[in-house]
Amino acid sequence: xxxxxxxxxxxxxxxxxxxxxxxxxxxxxxxxxxxxxxxxxxxxxxxxxxxxxxxxxxxxxxxxxxxxxxxxxxxxxxxxxxxxxxxxxxxxxxxxxxxxxxxxxxxxxxxxxxxxxxxxxxxxxxxxxxxxxxxxxxxxxxxxxxxxxxxxxxxxxxxxxxxxxxxxxxxxxxxxxxxxxxxxxxxxxxxxxxxxxxxxxxxxxxxxxxxxxxxxxxxxxxxxxxxxxxxxxxxxxxxxxxxxxxxxxxxxxxxxxxxxxxxxxxxxxxxxxxxxxxxxxxxxxxxxxxxxxxxxxxxxxxxxxxxxxxxxxxxxxxxxxxxxxxxxxxxxxxxxxxxxxxxxxxxxxxxxxxxxxxxxxxxxxxxxxxxxxxxxxxxxxxxxxxxxxxxxxxxxxxxxxxxxxxxxxxxxxxxxxxxxxx
Amino acid sequence: xxxxxxxxxxxxxxxxxxxxxxxxxxxxxxxxxxxxxxxxxxxxxxxxxxxxxxxxxxxxxxxxxxxxxxxxxxxxxxxxxxxxxxxxxxxxxxxxxxxxxxxxxxxxxxxxxxxxxxxxxxxxxxxxxxxxxxxxxxxxxxxxxxxxxxxxxxxxxxxxxxxxxxxxxxxxxxxxxxxxxxxxxxxxxxxxxxxxxxxxxxxxxxxxxxxxxxxxxxxxxxxxxxxxxxxxxxx
Ligand SMILES: Nc1ncnc2c1ncn2[C@@H]1O[C@H](COP(=O)(O)OP(=O)(O)OP(=O)(O)O)[C@@H](O)[C@H]1O
Ligand SMILES: [Mg+2]
Numbered sequence: 108x109x110x111x112x113x114x115x116x117x118x119x120x121x122x123x124x125x126x127x128x129x130x131x132x133x134x135x136x137x138x139x140x141x142x143x144x145x146x147x148x149x150x151x152x153x154x155x156x157x158x159x160x161x162x163x164x165x166x167x168x169x170x171x172x173x174x175x176x177x178x179x180x181x182x183x184x185x186x187x188x189x190x191x192x193x194x195x196x197x198x199x200x201x202x203x204x205x206x207x208x209x210x211x212x213x214x215x216x217x218x219x220x221x222x223x224x225x226x227x228x229x230x231x232x233x234x235x236x237x238x239x240x241x242x243x244x245x246x247x248x249x250x251x252x253x254x255x256x257x258x259x260x261x262x263x264x265x266x267x268x269x270x271x272x273x274x275x276x277x278x279x280x281x282x283x284x285x286x287x288x289x290x291x292x293x294x295x296x297x298x299x300x301x302x303x304x305x306x307x308x309x310x311x312x313x314x315x316x317x318x319x320x321x322x323x324x325x326x327x328x329x330x331x332x333x334x335x336x337x338x339x340x341x342x343x344x345x346x347x348x349x350x351x352x353x354x355x356x357x358x359x360x361x362x363x364x365x366x367x368x369x370x371x372x373x374x375x376x377x378x379x380x381x382x383x384x385x386x387x388x389x390x391x392x393x394x395x396x397x398x399x400x401x402x403x404x405x406x407x408x409x410x411x412x413x414x415x416x417x418x419x420x421x422x423x424x425x426x427x428x429x430x431x432x433x434x435x436x437x438x439x440x441x442x443x444x445x446x447x448x449x450x451x452x453x454x455x456x457x458x459x460x461x462x463x464x465x466x467x468x469x470x471x472x473x474x475x476x477x478x479x480x481x482x483x484x485x486x487x488x489x490x491x492x493x494x495x496x497x498x499x500x501x502x503x504x505x506x507x508x509x510x511x512x513x514x515x516x517x518x519x520x521x522x523x524x525x526x527x528x529x
Numbered sequence: 530x531x532x533x534x535x536x537x538x539x540x541x542x543x544x545x546x547x548x549x550x551x552x553x554x555x556x557x558x559x560x561x562x563x564x565x566x567x568x569x570x571x572x573x574x575x576x577x578x579x580x581x582x583x584x585x586x587x588x589x590x591x592x593x594x595x596x597x598x599x600x601x602x603x604x605x606x607x608x609x610x611x612x613x614x615x616x617x618x619x620x621x622x623x624x625x626x627x628x629x630x631x632x633x634x635x636x637x638x639x640x641x642x643x644x645x646x647x648x649x650x651x652x653x654x655x656x657x658x659x660x661x662x663x664x665x666x667x668x669x670x671x672x673x674x675x676x677x678x679x680x681x682x683x684x685x686x687x688x689x690x691x692x693x694x695x696x697x698x699x700x701x702x703x704x705x706x707x708x709x710x711x712x713x714x715x716x717x718x719x720x721x722x723x724x725x726x727x728x729x730x731x732x733x734x735x736x737x738x739x740x741x742x743x744x745x746x747x748x749x750x751x752x753x754x755x756x757x758x759x760x761x762x763x764x
Binding site for chain 1 (some may be wrong): 579582584585604605608609611613614615619623625627636637639640641684688
């Protein structure tokens with residue numbers, strides 16, 4: 108206790124020197140805190156970007172071998188049944204973890220949706236009545252598909268905001284006509300994604316990941332799909348999951364269920380035709396990306412640790428000078444009855460108080476730097492409390508390790524020499 | 530009998546050759562003695578004092594202090610002996626410049642493991658005994674030389690030692706403050722504390738009960754000033 112008070116006194120009476128001594132530690136700890144905080148921020152963002160915070164939707168699609176089966180260029184897959192939507196819906200929604208499912212068919216990169224003025228090249232979906240709800244769309248303008256639209260096979264479409272912009276510019280799209288492969292459809296509504304469902308796109312990589320969804324989408328009732336495309340295309344399934352962390356598992360469950368009932372002659376070890384339903388595992392992708400960014404950052408932490416090491420050597424150096432300077436004081440203390448142990452402890456305390464103070468200042472600086480970096484890169488800010496605790500503890504350890512040599516030197520001073528030197 | 534030196538030698542090795550500083554010193558000091566040691570510069574007075582103060586150990590011979598053979602004690606034990614049995618007074622006071630008078634005086638008690646409150650009380654008592662009750666919270670650089678030396682004496686006596694070792698305690702003081710210090714020593718000696726004091730000046734040495742002379746590392750016949758209290762020296 109006494110030692111700690113004296114150590115603070117000593118540090119305070121040499122403010123400038125103490126600050127310079129601590130500089131290495133401050134910089135080392137600050138960079139570690141900054142790196143760790145930005146890693147955490149990046150990870151949160153990767154997850155958010157890929158999954159869209161709170162959307163919890165997994166899509167389960169038909170794959171042949173390792174590739175998603177693309178209906179636009181391929182025949183109707185042999186040996187895969189069309190999903191009986193009503194029966195399958197109850198079956199899938201009864202699975203644990205699954206909240207709601209929706210069936211849809213789709214085409215990517217279409218160029219067959221046109222108005223007299225322009226052509227749309229995004230995605231076209233044939234959807235059931237639950238699709239917008241499951242995938243987090245809300246009607247922004249006009250109306251939703253009604254049961255009557257399905258019963259009467261009405262030729263109606265709903266556009267998302269992007270498709271509406273491409274096809275109608277600034278005009279009101281509701282009531283307008285679009286042609287899909289020459290067939291006229293009336294626009295009844297415009298949908299947009301609910302805010303929290305929208306992934307944030309900041310970088311080229313993000314854009315690349317979202318290129319397909321961000322090109323815009325045109326939706327028609329599933330019953331109208333065969334009018335422009337084909338009958339009996341096997342549907343894909345959008346699965347809404349209760350909890351984000353269960354997404355992987357729920358996707359697998361649904362895929363398994365579909366494989367068993369839809370693919371003729373399916374066995375878990377593979378099918379002759381190579382067909383299988385698989386879930387598009389965003390969570391897993393997110394984790395893989397996170398690991399990648401972690402491993403590069405771990406190297407950065409190593410580099411920062413070297414600066415901590417250099418900081419520790421700086422502390423040792425100054426402490427050695429301080430021991431020499433205070434030879435008389437040490438000699439006197441010995442004459443007054445201070446044991447070696449006490450002298451050693453005094454210098455160790457001083458070194459570790461010095462470094463832990465530097466550590467605390469480094470944490471402060473690191474938080475500020477992380478804030479700056481995160482604002483600059485518009486990353487979410489995520490301060491890691493364990494990282495702070497570990498770095499402060501670590502800086503105490505640095506003090507103890509690098510204070511050892513000076514403390515031994517002080518403790519082993521010969522009191523006579525120490526007193527004689529004036 | 531508080532201490533005895535038997536055929537004590539001390540030599541320093543300078544390069545290859547050993548330099549003898551003290552040779553064949555034999556002396557006995559009794560409880561309550563007041564002894565002055567005189568000798569020319571370089572004769573080995575401080576070296577002898579360091580031995581007596583357990584800051585150093587003899588190269589040869591034995592030193593018995595308060596019944597213990599100092600040569601056989603560990604570092605730890607030597608520190609304890611210095612703390613409990615001995616009070617040092619130095620020529621240049623050797624106060625901690627960043628501590629108040631009170632904190633300086635409390636220091637030896639800290640090493641003795643005395644709790645804070647007792648420490649403060651005993652230190653205040655010691656300072657009061659030396660007439661410094663109104664200077665307790667002054668720093669050394671705010672005190673006169675004489676006051677500094679009295680703080681140092683307070684520090685030396687605060688742990689109730691049996692022996693006070695003073696190396697030229699008046700060397701840095703004017704005559705008046707020197708006299709005051711001598712009076713303090715006299716009072717302390719009357720309270721039963723053994724005092725060994727090194728000095729260059731005859732009139733300072735005259736305050737002691739006995740004077741020993743040291744010449745080239747050898748103790749020469751003691752010269753009693755007043756009545757000898759028993760056989761203090763043996764050759
Ligand atoms: N550490 C050492 N190494 C070598 N020689 C030493 C050492 N310490 C003291 N000496 C020598 O021992 C001799 C006695 O020194 P000491 O300090 O005891 O003298 P002193 O009697 O106290 O002198 P003064 O009156 O000037 O203080 C000196 O010649 C000195 O050079
Ligand atoms: Mg001397």
